[in-house]
Structure formats: structure tokens, C-alpha cells
Amino acid sequence: MGLGALSNVIEILSAALSGGTGGAYRQVILTHDTDKLILPVTPATYKVSTAQGNKIVSITQVGEALIFGMPKLQTLTLECFFPALIHDYPFVVGDTKSPAECVQQLIKWKETRTPIRVIITGTPVNMAMAIQTFDYREQDGSQDIYYTLGLTEYKDLNTPAANNDKAVDSTTGLKERADNTQAxxxxxxxxxxxxxxxxxxxxxxxxxxxxxxxxxxxxxxxxxxxxxxxxxxxxxx
Known part of the structure; x- marks a missing residue:
């Protein structure tokens, strides 16, 4: 293992030991329908980007003015590695899957073109997201697979009322509320x-x-x- 990789491991181990709440290790949990993947090694850092669609316009005899826009989709970037099972790393706090299995799982989810739920325990990160980019590589001859995962917030634009087949109320002229609960x-x-x-x-x-x-x-x-x-x-x- 090279010095660069060793530095990353030390940083990740420090983050794992100090993260989370109540003494528990911080985990990154990804779910899709009935599948779940807890990243084996918690990234030392994560980056959430937020933006606003504000515009600057020029007004005659006034100059520039700012017009507030709507929030843009949030993005999340994670960088870490999937450890090869031949190693006995002390900082593995998630699933004990092989690097190949983890890679295949993420590619499978990406190609379904449906959102996944991303939760980082002990942090505000808990949202539906789409896998925007997924890059991975091997280095150092360790058989570990290093990756960069880019995710973009997903907002459901479906309107349940559009598929509401409930009867129209004779008094209000409105349909009964669609039942979206699942027992x-x-x-x-x-x-x-x-x-x-x-x-x-x-x-x-x-x-x-x-x-x-x-x-x-x-x-x-x-x-x-x-x-x-x-x-x-x-x-x-």
C-alpha cells in the first residue's frame, strides 16, 4: 500500500471512530426497493452542494438587481474504496461484500433509471437521489477498488390525484382523497x-x-x- 493510500486509510479510520451518535459508527446506507448496501468503509468526507436559481438583471436608471429563483437540486459526492476481502481492515463498518459485488450493485441501480434512498447516519443527509456518475479504479496492487460516486437529488413530480378513481362528492364537487397508504x-x-x-x-x-x-x-x-x-x-x- 502506497503512502497516499495509507494516508487515506488513517483518515478514514479516524472518521469512523469519531463519527456517528451515541458511540455508534457513522454509516452510509443506500437502499433501492428491496435491496440495501451499507458502504463497507465510511468515506472520510462527503460533499453536499446546494444552489439557488437566482438571476441578476439590469434595470434602467437603477442598475443591477437580484431576482430570487427557486432552489436547484442538491448534489452529493462520495469518495472512498471497497476493501478486498483478503484484507482484515479494522475500519470496515458496513457490508462485507466483495468490491466486485459492490460495483455491480451500484451499476445495476444506476441502470434501472430509478432513485435510491441515501442516508448518512448522524447527519442531515437523508434523501432520494439518482446515481449521476460512478467512477472506479484499482491502485496500489491491493485489489481494493477506489471509487467516486456522484448523486443528484430526485424530486417526485407525479401527482397522485391524477390517478384518483374515487367518486366525486356531491356536496363539494371534489373527489375523495386518494389512498396512497400500503398496509x-x-x-x-x-x-x-x-x-x-x-x-x-x-x-x-x-x-x-x-x-x-x-x-x-x-x-x-x-x-x-x-x-x-x-x-x-x-x-x-
Whole structure:
């Protein structure tokens, strides 16, 4: 391992040991429908870019003036590496998948042309995003695969009311509100060691329903891998 890579490893190890809340390691969790990938090594840094569509216009006898625009889509950049399974790195805090499996998973998600959910525990990052760019390479002869992952915020432009087949109310002249909720298959008792995302998949079939669990159980945060809060988590219909 070269000096550059060794420096990166030291920085990543330091970030992993100091990240997260309540002493837990900070994790980067990516989910897509029923699939989930926790990045094996948490990137030492992440970069979120936000912008506003403001415009500067020239007004006669006034000069330049600023017109506020709408927020632009946020972007997120992650740089790190997928460790080869032949190594016993102490800073692996996510999935123990091979670098090839991780690469194939991300490429598969990218090519579905559908959004993924990105959560960085202990941070404000929790949003639906599209994989915009994914570059990867090998270096140092370590069999580790280094990558740069570029993601762009996804906003759902679908309007549920457009597909609302409810009857029109004779008094208001409006249709009843479309029912967009999906009932759980059955009430579920999640045992020690589970997390909100896994509970959502087990009860509703998809990770994307984690918010219903948080709300129905009055949780104050995502409580991902927080065993003290998940010891007896009842999923309510």
C-alpha cells in the first residue's frame, strides 16, 4: 500500500471512530426497493452542494438587481474504496461484500433509471437521489477498488390525484382523497439487533416505508442500529 493510500486509510479510520451518535459508527446506507448496501468503509468526507436559481438583471436608471429563483437540486459526492476481502481492515463498518459485488450493485441501480434512498447516519443527509456518475479504479496492487460516486437529488413530480378513481362528492364537487397508504402484511415484533430499514422491508416489503415506522412509534430519529430503541419495536397498521 502506497503512502497516499495509507494516508487515506488513517483518515478514514479516524472518521469512523469519531463519527456517528451515541458511540455508534457513522454509516452510509443506500437502499433501492428491496435491496440495501451499507458502504463497507465510511468515506472520510462527503460533499453536499446546494444552489439557488437566482438571476441578476439590469434595470434602467437603477442598475443591477437580484431576482430570487427557486432552489436547484442538491448534489452529493462520495469518495472512498471497497476493501478486498483478503484484507482484515479494522475500519470496515458496513457490508462485507466483495468490491466486485459492490460495483455491480451500484451499476445495476444506476441502470434501472430509478432513485435510491441515501442516508448518512448522524447527519442531515437523508434523501432520494439518482446515481449521476460512478467512477472506479484499482491502485496500489491491493485489489481494493477506489471509487467516486456522484448523486443528484430526485424530486417526485407525479401527482397522485391524477390517478384518483374515487367518486366525486356531491356536496363539494371534489373527489375523495386518494389512498396512497400500503398496509403492512401483519403486525410485526422486531427483535433485538434489527433496524428501522430492515423492519420496513419485513413488514411492508420495501425499505422506503421506514418513515411510517418512525412516525407510528413516535421515534425521535431514524434509530438505525440503535438497539436500545429497537429492542421491542411494534409495527402498527
Amino acid at each position: 403492512a402484511t401483519s403486525a410485526t415484533l422486531v427483535q433485538k439487533g434489527a433496524d428501522v430499514l430492515d423492519a420496513a422491508k419485513k413488514s411492508y416489503g420495501q425499505y422506503s416505508h421506514w418513515r411510517r415506522i418512525v412516525q407510528s412509534n413516535d421515534l425521535k430519529d431514524l434509530a438505525i442500529n440503535n438497539i436500545s430503541k429497537l429492542r421491542k419495536l411494534v409495527i402498527k397498521n
